[in-house]
Amino acid sequence: MKVLISGGAGYIGSTVGSACLDAGITPVILDSLVTGSRGFAAGRAFYHGDIADGALVDRVFAEHPDIYAVIHCAALIVVPDSVTDPVGYYRANVIKSLDFTGHLLRNGCQRLVFSSSAAIYRANEDLTVDEDSMIDPRSPYARTKAMCEAMFADIAAAHPLRVLSLRYFNPIGADPKLRTGLQLRRPTHALGRMMLAHQEGIPFLITGTDWPTRDGSGIRDYIHVWDLAEAHVAALSGFDALPGSVTAINLGTGMGTTVRELLVAFNSVADRPVQWREASRRPGDIAGAYTRITRAERLLGWRPQYSLAEGIRHSLRWAAIRDEAMPNGAPETVQA
Numbered sequence: 001m002k003v004l005i006s007g008g009a010g011y012i013g014s015t016v017g018s019a020c021l022d023a024g025i026t027p028v029i030l031d032s033l034v035t036g037s038r039g040f041a042a043g044r045a046f047y048h049g050d051i052a053d054g055a056l057v058d059r060v061f062a063e064h065p066d067i068y069a070v071i072h073c074a075a076l077i078v079v080p081d082s083v084t085d086p087v088g089y090y091r092a093n094v095i096k097s098l099d100f101t102g103h104l105l106r107n108g109c110q111r112l113v114f115s116s117s118a119a120i121y122r123a124n125e126d127l128t129v130d131e132d133s134m135i136d137p138r139s140p141y142a143r144t145k146a147m148c149e150a151m152f153a154d155i156a157a158a159h160p161l162r163v164l165s166l167r168y169f170n171p172i173g174a175d176p177k178l179r180t181g182l183q184l185r186r187p188t189h190a191l192g193r194m195m196l197a198h199q200e201g202i203p204f205l206i207t208g209t210d211w212p213t214r215d216g217s218g219i220r221d222y223i224h225v226w227d228l229a230e231a232h233v234a235a236l237s238g239f240d241a242l243p244g245s246v247t248a249i250n251l252g253t254g255m256g257t258t259v260r261e262l263l264v265a266f267n268s269v270a271d272r273p274v275q276w277r278e279a280s281r282r283p284g285d286i287a288g289a290y291t292r293i294t295r296a297e298r299l300l301g302w303r304p305q306y307s308l309a310e311g312i313r314h315s316l317r318w319a320a321i322r323d324e325a326m327p328n329g330a331p332e333t334v335q336a
C-alpha cells in the first residue's frame with residue numbers, strides 16, 4: 001500500500017510516515033518545508049512544494065498512480081499567530097486545503113484522512129468531550145480546522161471521496177526509535193516549558209491554579225505521538241469499513257492529566273527535579289479537556305499503548321539529540 005502524506009516532513013506527518021514504513025506501507029511526502037525539516041523526509045519519496053500547486057500534485061499522482069489514500073497533515077499550527085495573521089491562516093489552512101482537495105479529486109483520490117484538532121470542541125461541564133460534543137472553536141486556527149471539516153463533508157456528499165477526520169488531543173513524545181520528533185527548541189506548551197525549566201534550572205510556572213479541575217491546574221489529554229501515528233495506520237487498514245462517507249474520531253488517551261500531575265510524572269523521569277511556582281492564568285488560557293475514546297476503539301480497534309512517563313522520556317531523549325538529528329537547525333520558538 002502507498003499513501004501520500006501532505007506535511008509529511010513535520011512533527012506528526014513524519015512520525016506517521018515512520019509508522020507506515022514499519023507497517024509495510026510506503027509513504028510519499030509532499031511538503032513545502034515552511035515549518036518541516038527536509039531530514040524528516042530522508043529515505044522517503046519526497047516532493048518539495050505546496051499542496052495548492054496543482055501541477056505538482058498531478059506529477060505526484062502520475063509518478064505514483066497506486067496511491068491508496070491521502071493523509072492531510074499540512075497546515076500552519078501556531079494559535080497566537082493565527083490571531084495576529086488570520087488572513088494568512090485562513091489562506092494556508094482553508095483555501096489551500098480546498099485547492100488541494102480539488103487536485104486530489106482530479107487525480108481520482110477516494111480516501112482522505114484529515115489532521116483535525118481537539119481545539120474545535122467546547123468541553124462538557126466535567127471537562128470531557130466526545131465526537132458529539134459541541135463544535136465551538138475559540139481561535140482562528142481552530143476555526144480553520146472546523147471549516148475544513150465542514151468543507152470536506154460537503155465535498156464528500158457530492159463526490160466519490162470519503163473523509164476521516166482524526167481530531168488530535170495533545171501530542172507529546174517522539175518516534176521511540178528517534179528518527180524524528182518535535183522540530184522546535186522552545187515549544188511553549190506545558191511540557192515544553194517544563195523541559196526548558198529543567199534545562200535552565202529555573203522554576204516552572206503553573207499558570208492558573210483556580211480552574212475547576214481536581215487540583216486547580218489546567219487539564220489536557222497528552223497522547224504519545226507514536227500512538228497517534230499508529231492510529232493512522234489502523235485508519236488506513238480499516239478505512240473502507242468506516243461507516244458513511246464522513247467520519248470523525250478523537251485521538252487521545254481517554255485520561256485527563258493536570259499540569260500538577262504532568263509535573264509529578266516529569267520529575268519521576270527526569271534526572272533532577274524541576275522546581276515550580278504558582279502563577280495566575282495567562283490571557284486566552286482555558287481549563288482544558290480530555291476525550292472519551294470509545295469510538296476510536298470501536299472503529300479503529302486502536303488504543304494508546306504508551307504511558308505519560310514514556311511520552312515525557314521520549315521527548316527528553318529527542319531534545320537531547322535534536323540538534324544532531326536536524327543538521328539544518330531547529331526553529332527557536334513556536335507554540336505548537
Ligand SMILES: NC(=O)c1ccc[n+]([C@@H]2O[C@H](COP(=O)([O-])OP(=O)(O)OC[C@H]3O[C@@H](n4cnc5c(N)ncnc54)[C@H](O)[C@@H]3O)[C@@H](O)[C@H]2O)c1
Pocket residue numbers: 006007008009010011012013030031032033034035036037049050051052072073074075076077092096115116117118167168169170171183336
Ligand atoms: N501538534 C499539535 O499539537 C497538533 C494538535 C492537533 C492537530 N494538529 C494538526 O496536525 C497536523 C500536523 O501538525 P504538526 O504538529 O506536525 O505541525 P508541523 O508544523 O510540524 O507540520 C506541518 C507540516 O506541514 C507543512 N506545510 C504547511 N503548509 C504547507 C503547504 N501549504 N504545502 C505543503 N506543506 C505544508 C510544513 O512544512 C510542516 O512540515 C496539522 O494539520 C495540525 O493542525 C497538531
